[in-house]
Amino acid sequence: MAKKIRVLNAVKRKLFNKLGLRYRDNYFVDAFYKKNSRNGVLKIGEHADTNNVVLDCSDSNDEQKVYSFPKRYIYEIKDASIWTPDNLIFCSSGKLIAESTALSVYRLLWEVPLPEFKAKKYLSGQYIYLAINENYYHWLLEDLPVFITAQKLKPEAKIIAKKTQFRPALDFLEKFFPGRYALLDDDIKCESLVMAAKTGGMGAPHDHGVVHPKDVEIVRDWFADYMNPGKRGRKKVYVSRVGRRRSPEGEEKLVNRLKAEGFEIFDGSMGLFEQIEYFQDVEVLVGASGAALTNILWMAPGSKVVKLALDGERLHFFSDLAFYCDVILHNIDVPSCAWNDSIRESIELQLNSLGFWGGDSSEKL
Template structure:
């Protein structure tokens, strides 16, 4: 039965593009001051296959726009936007190029009851809901509601099936005065009479955010006090919810970091406000690749050291986020023996690849010490 479901998912889950759906509508494009940013250092960085398209002399923002669509289907369980007929996933509503093809998505498309929501709506959540995607991909989409034309609307309904602690903290601070949050049930689909579709402000595998949005976010969300810029932060993953990418010799590493004035933090035990205050006063941050590094969005021109458990950078999101924030970014890759240039590496099945990139690993403590000595 499982095998049959997988086959049906591959055959029946199809995608469409926004450009096919708004032929009669006029898109509103966000014009950004710093449309591109030099990224010459990427030429010397070993990016994993999915991210190699970003290895360019400069990073260019994607087309950032909003457009009003009619009769779009929203499926809250997986946060999918679907075209009306034929029923297909709107690919532009996903922050990655991969279309999810699993049994729950199949059921969302073909087996769910559909209710109607009248009026003007928008959806900012997406299929990916981890901490990184909440901050970098999903919430920034609401910035596009600041358009003067939308301010004239009587009401905009922000459709959401569930509120994470981060959403609860930040939404009241950034949504327009004429917007209100509408909670919906996950076991239904909803036909949205009018949808303001807002694009993502980032590219796949890139956390680079436009200057205009970062200024807006800082004004609305940052603490209203001077920075102290004194915290030397080591992000531990020992208590991470997914239990992945732990540093096996963390105690040995932290003994070195302690000598440089670092303190260890378990972000899972901190509130959103506590994390914000911590990173707002940061001077330098060290951590293994993980969602906790997203908090550097609260910092100001700091040093960031990202540690990878592979010989390559399999997701350069935080390099690009640091670039947009004007942070100094450094990275260290693992000394493990896998040959990055081995052609057989590219034949690894996706499931095996994910186990490989998420495995626990050892850090070369001497390299960390050498790097810190050159920075501090």
């Protein structure tokens, strides 16, 4: 059933995009609070109070860009329903709270009726739901910060999440909340759900994916005890897609060349805390846009990232994150489908011009 609904919503999303329709802010949790009390939404705390943020641009021709963030709060939602397959939260009147999910398909479909579902379980008491979007970027920077804020405000609340094999989330729960969480595979309704506003802190509802500086700060503070750069040699690392769906043809040859130049190869197979430890000692990180670049979060200030901009894309996700973490980001434009000898040579030449190629580059950094 869930698969059919996803397919249907994908079709709707394409139609919405073609028609130029976008979502509005009246389906976010703050709007439910402002409308009336019949939705069972109560404001109980504050999540972030950042307004205008000015960023230096390393991914476009602009010198600076400004994000205008609304104030964000923490809410208690009475008789909230949770559709676990896609982490969707509904208020007591059955309306979708669009910011409960990191999936743009639902944020785009704010006015399209979603299939009704009947909760199979009713949970008495107060709960905090850890949304688990099985994408490292969205989970770490969207789902996790608001969970941390809610949990700090209501540490006595019970913790629930959907049943998953997503290793970073399981590592997180087992490290910090062993024996205190439950993984559910049923659609549920709970007497009281605590959640912090999420979408409103991402620049504006019209700009999906903007990183909120407060969320970056929250995550880094939470893991501060695990972020102690060691005295080992600084590493040059390449994020490899070899063997994966989005690996460009010919990438394996580039990997072999990078190995010969002293690069280590990261394939994403580490657990959460292994990645935190590993990337603290990365001085140069090279890779195409993808979830693995989220590990900028753990890199030391002054480290460098070279993003291989496939087909010249200039998505702001990682440049914003680098800015907040005081990491320097460069772009190298490359095609996405196939990397022949001339393209690989061009990548090598540009890495060389940045001082990251040829022998021990540590003195050039």
